[in-house]
Amino acid sequence: MSVPTEIELGITADLHVHLREGAMMELITPTVKQGGFSIAYVMPNLVPPVTSIERVTTYHESLKKLSPTTTFLMSFYLSKELTPELIEEAGSKKIIYGIKCYPAGVTTNSKFGVDPNDFSSFYPIFEVMQKHGLVLNIHGEKPAVKNTTQSEEDDIHVLNAEPKFLPALRKLHQDFPKLKIVLEHCTTSDAVALIRELNKDTKPEDEVYVAGTITAHHLSLTIDNWAGNPINFCKPVAKLPKDKRALVEAATSGERWFFFGSDSAPHPIEAKSTHVGVCAGVYTQSHALGYLADVFEESNKLENLVKFASTNGLGFYAQPQILEQAAKLDKQRAWVVKRPVQVPEVIANSQLRVVPFRAGETLNWAVEWR
Amino acid sequence: MSVPTEIELGITADLHVHLREGAMMELITPTVKQGGFSIAYVMPNLVPPVTSIERVTTYHESLKKLSPTTTFLMSFYLSKELTPELIEEAGSKKIIYGIKCYPAGVTTNSKFGVDPNDFSSFYPIFEVMQKHGLVLNIHGEKPAVKNTTQSEEDDIHVLNAEPKFLPALRKLHQDFPKLKIVLEHCTTSDAVALIRELNKDTKPEDEVYVAGTITAHHLSLTIDNWAGNPINFCKPVAKLPKDKRALVEAATSGERWFFFGSDSAPHPIEAKSTHVGVCAGVYTQSHALGYLADVFEESNKLENLVKFASTNGLGFYAQPQILEQAAKLDKQRAWVVKRPVQVPEVIANSQLRVVPFRAGETLNWAVEWR
Numbered sequence: 001m002s003v004p005t006e007i008e009l010g011i012t013a014d015l016h017v018h019l020r021e022g023a024m025m026e027l028i029t030p031t032v033k034q035g036g037f038s039i040a041y042v043m044p045n046l047v048p049p050v051t052s053i054e055r056v057t058t059y060h061e062s063l064k065k066l067s068p069t070t071t072f073l074m075s076f077y078l079s080k081e082l083t084p085e086l087i088e089e090a091g092s093k094k095i096i097y098g099i100k101c102y103p104a105g106v107t108t109n110s111k112f113g114v115d116p117n118d119f120s121s122f123y124p125i126f127e128v129m130q131k132h133g134l135v136l137n138i139h140g141e142k143p144a145v146k147n148t149t150q151s152e153e154d155d156i157h158v159l160n161a162e163p164k165f166l167p168a169l170r171k172l173h174q175d176f177p178k179l180k181i182v183l184e185h186c187t188t189s190d191a192v193a194l195i196r197e198l199n200k201d202t203k204p205e206d207e208v209y210v211a212g213t214i215t216a217h218h219l220s221l222t223i224d225n226w227a228g229n230p231i232n233f234c235k236p237v238a239k240l241p242k243d244k245r246a247l248v249e250a251a252t253s254g255e256r257w258f259f260f261g262s263d264s265a266p267h268p269i270e271a272k273s274t275h276v277g278v279c280a281g282v283y284t285q286s287h288a289l290g291y292l293a294d295v296f297e298e299s300n301k302l303e304n305l306v307k308f309a310s311t312n313g314l315g316f317y318a319q320p321q322i323l324e325q326a327a328k329l330d331k332q333r334a335w336v337v338k339r340p341v342q343v344p345e346v347i348a349n350s351q352l353r354v355v356p357f358r359a360g361e362t363l364n365w366a367v368e369w370r
Numbered sequence: 371m372s373v374p375t376e377i378e379l380g381i382t383a384d385l386h387v388h389l390r391e392g393a394m395m396e397l398i399t400p401t402v403k404q405g406g407f408s409i410a411y412v413m414p415n416l417v418p419p420v421t422s423i424e425r426v427t428t429y430h431e432s433l434k435k436l437s438p439t440t441t442f443l444m445s446f447y448l449s450k451e452l453t454p455e456l457i458e459e460a461g462s463k464k465i466i467y468g469i470k471c472y473p474a475g476v477t478t479n480s481k482f483g484v485d486p487n488d489f490s491s492f493y494p495i496f497e498v499m500q501k502h503g504l505v506l507n508i509h510g511e512k513p514a515v516k517n518t519t520q521s522e523e524d525d526i527h528v529l530n531a532e533p534k535f536l537p538a539l540r541k542l543h544q545d546f547p548k549l550k551i552v553l554e555h556c557t558t559s560d561a562v563a564l565i566r567e568l569n570k571d572t573k574p575e576d577e578v579y580v581a582g583t584i585t586a587h588h589l590s591l592t593i594d595n596w597a598g599n600p601i602n603f604c605k606p607v608a609k610l611p612k613d614k615r616a617l618v619e620a621a622t623s624g625e626r627w628f629f630f631g632s633d634s635a636p637h638p639i640e641a642k643s644t645h646v647g648v649c650a651g652v653y654t655q656s657h658a659l660g661y662l663a664d665v666f667e668e669s670n671k672l673e674n675l676v677k678f679a680s681t682n683g684l685g686f687y688a689q690p691q692i693l694e695q696a697a698k699l700d701k702q703r704a705w706v707v708k709r710p711v712q713v714p715e716v717i718a719n720s721q722l723r724v725v726p727f728r729a730g731e732t733l734n735w736a737v738e739w740r
Binding site: 144150152155157158159222223224226227228229230231233237240241242245269272273274275276277278279280355 | 514520522525527528529592593594596597598599600601603607610611612615639642643644645646647648649650725
C-alpha cells in the first residue's frame, strides 16, 4: 500500500485538555486549533475547582473569546460540592458533558479530589450522569500511603498506582454498566488489557461504555525519558518500554474504546526547571496531531489515525449536538500533510514561557486547515 | 536494651566518594571529615579520567592540602589506557587501592567506560589486581540499547539495568574468585540477594571477595522521591519500596559483605534545576554519618552502625597500612551524638552552591570528633 502524503481527519477531538486560567489560558487556548483539533474537552482542575454552573459558564465564555472556532466541551470536578440536582440541570442543558474524578493528591490541583475507596458516596451523582449520558472521566491512580507500608502487596508507587486503581474501575463499571466511563491517560499494558476485557462483549453495533484515552506523549516516552528530564515528567508517569508498546498498539489499533486525550498540561518553564517539586505535566497542545501522525506512520497505521483522533472519541461521547456545533463554528477541517515541522524551543507571550514536548525536534507531519 | 545517646565509631570509612576538581573540590573535600569520615575512597571519573600515576598523585596532593587529616584512597578508571605494567607499579607502591569500572554512558562522566560484555579484554589487568589485592569497583548497570528492543526480555531501562548487569558480576567472580570486587551503590533486592549468595560459603574466618556498598540516600529514597525532585535523581536511580527495605535490612544486618560507600556526588544547583539533562547524583558528604545513624536508629540496629561505617569496609579492603595512615593523620575519632542537626539548604563558596540531601530537614544525630 502506498503511504499517503496528506490525510483529511475531518472534525477532530482532543478529549482531555488543560487550558488553565489567566495568562496561561490566553497563551494556550489558541493552540488547540493550531495543534489540529476542532473540539477540546476541558478539564476542571482550576483553583478552586470548577463545580458550579456559573463558574463553568464564565470559564467557557473566556475560552470561546480566545478561540472562537474551537468547540469547548466543559466538565465539572467531582467533589462533595456537587449535588444530583446540579448535575441534573447542568447535564440536561448540555452545560457540561462530563465530570472529572481525581483521586486526592495524585497530580496538579488534585487536592480537592476523592478517595477511590469511597466512590459509593457519589453513586447518586453517577445515577444522574448515566441518565443524561454524561461521561465520568477518571484519573486512575490509587493514592500512595506514604512510608507506612511494609509489604510489597501494600506498596503503592508511581509505577503501580494505575494498575492498583484498576479494580475500582472494574467495580464501577459493574455497578453502573450504562455509565460512560473513561480511564484517562492510560499508561500501562494492564490498563489497556482491562479496557479490552471490559469491551470483550461489545459488538460493532453496541454503544461503548468504558474507554481509555491515550496521550501523545505516552506513545513516545518511557521512564528513561523523564528520569533526569523534568520536562517529560507527568502524572501518571510514563512507564516501561513494554507499556509504551502496548499503548502504541492500542492507539493505532482502531478499536473504538481507545481514543485521543492529550492531557496537554502546560506549566511555566520555571515550574519545570527546579530541583524540587517539579510540576507534573507535558505540554503537547500546539503540535498534538503532528506527534500522533509521526507515531501512526512509524507503526504503519496511518489509516487508523482518523479513528483515534476523531471518530472513536466522538462516537463514545455520542452527543450529536457536539458535531453540529463544531461544524457550525468552524467551516475548515483538519488535515495532516507530510512536511517537516520544527517544534519551537518555547511557546511564549509577554508573561509566560512554556516548553513544548519534543522542543527543537522535527516532526514529519504538519497540520493544515482546509 | 537501652538506646545509646552517643556511639564511638573509631576510624570510619566512606568507600565511594566523588570529590571532583577545581572549585567543587575545594568546597566538598573538607566535608568528608565534617560528615564523620576518616577515610575516603576517591572516584576517578574526572575529565579526562584518572588513568596515570602522575595524574592520580597530583590529584591526591590537591585533596590532602584541602583536608590534611583525611586519608584519601585513590583509584584508577578502568579503560583501554591502563596496562598490566602500570597496575603492577601503582598497586605495588600503594598509589592506588582499586580501579573503578564504569559501563559506558550510564552516569556522570562515564563516556570513557567499558562494555560489560567485553570484560575479557581486561583480564590481564584483573590478574595483576588480584595479585596485589586491588579492588575492582563496579558501577553495575547494563547500558541501555535505545529504542531498538521489541520484547520485554531485551528491554533495558533505569529500573532493571542493575539486575540485568548481575550475571556479568557472577561470571567475573567465577573467573576471578580471589579478585576483590565491589558492586557499588546496590539499589535492588536482586543485588542484595546476589551478594549474599556469592558469600554463602564465606566462613567468619574467611576473607570476603565480593561485597556491595550501599549509599545513605538509597536507604531513604524510592522512585516516588525522585519523580519530580531532580535533587534526588542519581544513577542508579532509587527503586521501589521493596528494594529500599532490602537495602536497609542489608546495611543494618552487620554482614561483612555490606558496607558504606556514600557515592556522594555534588553538582552545582544549576545542574539540578533544569528542565532537561539533570545531572545524576545526590550530595550526602557533609552529613553522611548523621543520615546513617537516623536509619540505623529507626531500624533498632544502632549496634551495627560501626560495622557498616567502619569495620566491614576496612576489613574488605584489608590493607593494614590504610588504618595506620589514618591513625597517624588524625588523632581524633568519629562519634555520633544524639542531638538535632539541621541540614542547611545549601553548601556554598563564592563560586558554587550545592544542595545537600534532605536539605532543610532535621537529623537526630550529630557528628563529633573526639
